[in-house]
Amino acid sequence: MAEELTIGFLPLVDACLPILAREHGFAEEEGVSLRLVRDVSWATVLDRLLYGQSDAAHLVAPLAIATTLGRGRPAQPLSVPFVLGLNGNAITLRPDIARRVGAGSGLGEPAAVGAALAEVARERRAAGRPLRFGVVHRYSSHNYMLRYWLAACGIQPDRDVEFATVPPPFCADALETGEVDGICVGEPWNSVAVGRGVGQIVLATAQVWRRGVEKVLALREPVLDEKRDAVERLIRAMCRAGRHFVDPANCEANAAILARADYLDGDPVLIRRAISDRLLLSRGGEIVHYPDFMFQYREAANFPWVSQAAWLYTQMVRWDGMAFDLVDAEKAARVFRPDVYRSALIGTGEPLPGASSKVEGSLRQKTAVGTQQGTMILESNRFFDGKVFDPADIAGYIAACG
Amino acid sequence: MRIAIVDESTARASVIREGLASLDDCEIFAVTERRGLVARIEEIAPDIILMDLGNPSRDVLEEYFAVSRALARPIAMFVDESDDEAIAASIDAGVSAYVVDGLAAHRIRPLIDVAVRRFNAFARLQSDLAEARGRLAGRETIDRAKRILMDGRGLTEPQAYTEIRKAAMDQGRRIAEIAEAIVTAHKLMGGKPVGET
Numbered sequence: 391m392a393e394e395l396t397i398g399f400l401p402l403v404d405a406c407l408p409i410l411a412r413e414h415g416f417a418e419e420e421g422v423s424l425r426l427v428r429d430v431s432w433a434t435v436l437d438r439l440l441y442g443q444s445d446a447a448h449l450v451a452p453l454a455i456a457t458t459l460g461r462g463r464p465a466q467p468l469s470v471p472f473v474l475g476l477n478g479n480a481i482t483l484r485p486d487i488a489r490r491v492g493a494g495s496g497l498g499e500p501a502a503v504g505a506a507l508a509e510v511a512r513e514r515r516a517a518g519r520p521l522r523f524g525v526v527h528r529y530s531s532h533n534y535m536l537r538y539w540l541a542a543c544g545i546q547p548d549r550d551v552e553f554a555t556v557p558p559p560f561c562a563d564a565l566e567t568g569e570v571d572g573i574c575v576g577e578p579w580n581s582v583a584v585g586r587g588v589g590q591i592v593l594a595t596a597q598v599w600r601r602g603v604e605k606v607l608a609l610r611e612p613v614l615d616e617k618r619d620a621v622e623r624l625i626r627a628m629c630r631a632g633r634h635f636v637d638p639a640n641c642e643a644n645a646a647i648l649a650r651a652d653y654l655d656g657d658p659v660l661i662r663r664a665i666s667d668r669l670l671l672s673r674g675g676e677i678v679h680y681p682d683f684m685f686q687y688r689e690a691a692n693f694p695w696v697s698q699a700a701w702l703y704t705q706m707v708r709w710d711g712m713a714f715d716l717v718d719a720e721k722a723a724r725v726f727r728p729d730v731y732r733s734a735l736i737g738t739g740e741p742l743p744g745a746s747s748k749v750e751g752s753l754r755q756k757t758a759v760g761t762q763q764g765t766m767i768l769e770s771n772r773f774f775d776g777k778v779f780d781p782a783d784i785a786g787y788i789a790a791c792g
Numbered sequence: 793m794r795i796a797i798v799d800e801s802t803a804r805a806s807v808i809r810e811g812l813a814s815l816d817d818c819e820i821f822a823v824t825e826r827r828g829l830v831a832r833i834e835e836i837a838p839d840i841i842l843m844d845l846g847n848p849s850r851d852v853l854e855e856y857f858a859v860s861r862a863l864a865r866p867i868a869m870f871v872d873e874s875d876d877e878a879i880a881a882s883i884d885a886g887v888s889a890y891v892v893d894g895l896a897a898h899r900i901r902p903l904i905d906v907a908v909r910r911f912n913a914f915a916r917l918q919s920d921l922a923e924a925r926g927r928l929a930g931r932e933t934i935d936r937a938k939r940i941l942m943d944g945r946g947l948t949e950p951q952a953y954t955e956i957r958k959a960a961m962d963q964g965r966r967i968a969e970i971a972e973a974i975v976t977a978h979k980l981m982g983g984k985p986v987g988e989t
Contacts, residue, residue: 431850434888437868441876441883462858463868527851528858555855557848560826567827 392423393620397607398435399448401428401654402558402576403664404475404605406644407686408448410631411624413647420630422623428652431557432527439610440466445617446609446624448474452529452702454608455722461529461710467611467721470699471730472625473692474605477596478684479532480580480669481539483572484565487521488590488672496678497671498592500774504543511550514571524556524570531604532574534705535595541791542775547709565589576604577664577684578656585660590672594683599751601685601771603698614730622734629740632687641666682769689768690741690761694726697747697781704779704788719784732762741766750779793899796838798823800847804914808842811910815903830856840900841866841890842907850888857890866890878904885911930968937971940978 399405411417412424427444429435432453439447440457454468483491491506492498507521514521525533537547545551556564561573562583573583574595583589595602607628614621634640645662648654654661663670667683670676685691703722707714728746735742744760751773758765773779779787795818799805805822812820821836823829829849833841833856843850857866868890878901882889885908891900934956941952956974960967 430846430848433850433854433868434845437845437883437888441879443883462854528855555852557851559848 392418392421393617393623394423394425395446395617395620395624396425396427396444397446397448398427398429398438398444400430400432400435400558401656402448402605403578403648403654403661404478404576404684404686405448405653406635406648406665407474407628407631407692408607408624409648409653410635410644411627414631414634416627416630416634417624420623420627422620422627424624424627426652430559432530439468439608445613446607446621448605449608450527450530450532451603451606451698452531452534452706453527454606455699455702455706455725456529457608458721458725459706459718461706468608468725469611469614469727469730470606470608470694470725471614471621471727471734472607472628473603473694473698474607474628474686476601476604476685476691477594477599477682478604478664479535479574479576479595480591480683481536481572481574481593481595482561482565482580482583482589482591484568484588485590485672487571488592491592493590493592493671495671495676497594497597497669497680500539500593500597501543503592504539504545507540508543508545508550511545515550521551521572522554522570523551524554524561524564524573524575526558526575527555528710529706531602531702532576532595534702534709535598535602536574537709538705539593539598539774542777562586562588578654578660581660581664581670584670584673587673591669592671594669594680596680596683596685597774599771599773600682601689601691601769603695603702606694614727618730621730625731625734626738629687629692629735629738632692635665636687638666690743690766693731693743694728695743695746695748695750696723696726696728697750697779699723699726700747700781700784701750701779704784704791707788708791714785714788716785723781736762739763747781749781751776752778793817793840793895793903794819794821794836794838795903796821796823796833796836796841798829798833798841798843798847798849798853800824800826801844804844804911807914807917808907808910811906812903815906818903829853838866839892839895840903843888843890844911845883845886845888853890866892881908886915887911930971933968933975934971937974940974940983944978944983 397408417424435447438444454470458467490510491503511521540547554570558575558579561575561579564570565583566588580591635644645658649656649658649661667681668677668679671678700723703719732742742762753768753771756767756769759768797805797808802824805824809820809822812818823832887907889904938952941947956970960970
């Protein structure tokens, strides 16, 4: 009898790997049976995880770290043995503002869009109606990528612009009613706003930090220890799901599965577009192909790089106004568990990076890196402003962020 | 004690409100509108907020609590680890509670118990309703299937029903499933819609 794991998720396209691992039978073949529980808020996904109603959860990566550090609740150590995907969010502005920042037929250039937006932000602040951005959660990569971009463009978050938490299904409404001027959200929610003519996509978060960590599979540390064997089976199943997911030949079938009422309960056309890296930027416009908008499998995308957890910690310090603390930094870094990933996949032929940390943002071009089996090619992982994050000097990086 | 019930289902909100009305010394507010939620909560200044776990605005409310400058800042009841059983019961029932810090546990507990009971009662009501609807839909389909057999094979109504029941027994399926199959097959064969009486 296969051991059962219960996994909580939010109806977003990047919940695809556990869903497809189940639907294509990869999990059963690996000897683990999956029960998926859909919720509509991260608070509920986390509650179920913390109180034992689920074994694992599809989670915004910073929330796994915040929970471990006890931000907002008593600390509970979480572990991330697998990254569910990189990037995949977009920044959508109200059409009038999109026009002001020069949005055209393609995605913008982050620095240029940011410079034009800084102008709008100044005007609006002077008029006593500062720009407001909707993000899905304080502890989300959406929030961190958006703030990183704004700050690097000279727009000081919380001083020049305001933020509001907006659940993904309500993003289009919030743009329409003017509750927010822009949103940073995953798909299909940008497309829903575009379809209703209330927003225009100006940037993909992959343009802010290419190959930036997005959703993760998180478990309570004691549960990972207790169910280690089943979790490793799940990791193998999700890797197979990833390989299946990125094959364009399977796109239509996978979109149809994800669109089902039990999963995303959404429009299969919009979902198919998103998972094939295609975006309709504005209503009535052309569909744009932006390669690697979502990044679910290649280049060991699911490997939990400790340096990425450390980067998320730097942003938490920055935007929560916390003091840098070496013990916290270490706790945050330890949330990501490359050791579990390696032990699950050893012997499967999946590339296993030799290092557990890397200098984030340092690759400008295709670079060969060492794996346990030889080498693997990683493409650019740059931040749009060209800065690099060296996990050996977290304090220095935070200080330089200002 | 001021209690806010945040629920987009007005029906459920009133079922809960009714239950809480029996408690002494409680002022109850139901918030069923998603828009303006935070402003409304600020206005009510509740000691306790009850919210269903399936409400997407939980993230919005938690963010508000995190940044609120109000002195009495509510925290999720779940973080009070003292009572695992109560927590499990409320997650099972699908209700979350936010309680102003410092509110005595003996005042909260009876209230949460009532809320959990009411949430469960409402869920039962819903599933009874869904079942009744399902039974009704099955009945309609069976009537249509009988009509198809009566028209197509010149059977009487009792004969048509016997045929359907026999097929169900032979195949180990439910009568409604066989009826469904007959109606679908009839449609596929280009038959005229039946039974829209």
